[in-house]
Amino acid sequence: MPQSKTQRASPGNSSGGYSAASGWKIAARGDSWIRLEAVSWFMTAQIVIQVDDEQLSVATFIRYDRPMAALAWPPLSAGHRLAMPGLLRQTVRATRSP
Secondary structure (H helix, E strand, C coil): CCCCCCCCCEECCCCCCEEEECCEEEEEECCCEEEEEEECCCEEEEEEEEECCCCEEEEEEEEECCCCHHHHHHHHHHHHHHHHHHHHHHHHHHHHCC
C-alpha cells in the first residue's frame, strides 16, 4: 500500500492528465469521478471518489488477495483514515483539471 502521505499527484499519461495521486495509481476516471488503486502482494485497495457541485462521495474497497491481509488491514486502516482528507483534496484538484 502507498507509504508516502506527502506525495503529490504526478503528471504522467499521454492525455496530459495525472497518473498518480498520493502514491495511488489513477486506474480510471470520468468527468466527475476517479478510481484510485494500490496493489501489494497481499491485498488490493481501490478508492472511488465522485465530485459534483454540491457534494463529494467516497468509497473504499479492499480485496484480501492473501489470508494475512485480514491481519494487516486493521492497523493500516487507521493510517487510511488519517490520510483520507489530503487524498480527497488532491483528487478534487485532479478531477477539476482540464
